[in-house]
Amino acid sequence: MTISIRFAEEADQKYLVEWLLQPGVLEGFPLADLREVEDAARIWMSYSKLNGVLMALWDGVPCGIATLYLQPYKKLSHQCLFAIIVDEKYRGKGVGTQLMNELLTLAKETFKIELLHLEVYEGNPAKHLYERMGFEQYGIQRHFIKDQGKYLAKVLMQKKLV
Numbered sequence: 001m002t003i004s005i006r007f008a009e010e011a012d013q014k015y016l017v018e019w020l021l022q023p024g025v026l027e028g029f030p031l032a033d034l035r036e037v038e039d040a041a042r043i044w045m046s047y048s049k050l051n052g053v054l055m056a057l058w059d060g061v062p063c064g065i066a067t068l069y070l071q072p073y074k075k076l077s078h079q080c081l082f083a084i085i086v087d088e089k090y091r092g093k094g095v096g097t098q099l100m101n102e103l104l105t106l107a108k109e110t111f112k113i114e115l116l117h118l119e120v121y122e123g124n125p126a127k128h129l130y131e132r133m134g135f136e137q138y139g140i141q142r143h144f145i146k147d148q149g150k151y152l153a154k155v156l157m158q159k160k161l162v
Contacts, residue, residue, distance in 0.1 A: 001059055003095055005102045008045065008053035008065055015055075015062045015087075016041040022088045027152075028124040030145050044083060054106065056086070056099045063090040066103045070111060079115040080107060084126070096129050104133070108161040117158040121145060127155065135159045 020029065020037045031037050044067045047053050056064035064086035071077045082103060086095045107113035118135065120127050121144070135157040144154035 003098050004057045005054050005099065006057065007051050008048045008055040010045055010048055012055050012062060012065065013041050013045045016044060016065055016085065019085050019087050028121050028126070054099060054102055056095050058090055058095065063087045064095045064099050066099045068103065068107055068111065078113065079117065080111070080113045081117055096126070100129065100133050104161065114162045115158055115160055117156065120155050120157060122153040122155065130157050133159070
């Protein structure tokens, strides 16, 4: 089995929607229903026009996606938020790690990003991947999400690329 990475295309949005709707995933994202998922996917994929979205393929089958939320303003263009998701069938197989490595290279070399940051929600197992990739926690926003009476904190993490 081989993992390859390519730039995402607008047509890949259907995979992102599918993955966001997999069981348990919305616990890690502040989205509540199909309308919100489709809106978020549209925003993620809008960066594909700038080659800021990468698609992972497992033997040619789409299995993960990562987006750089590129800043249009010069004074903010040195830093960037990103998001990543891997299809549940391919988690724990190195897809996230390879996708992250390619995303880090793209951010640093192509877009000259100096600081990459992310938001991960309390209890999301992907936090371990981010820590392993060198991201450090710099803040926490408690009670960020309220879902069915349960609060979740948003953990803020970052990595310097310079």
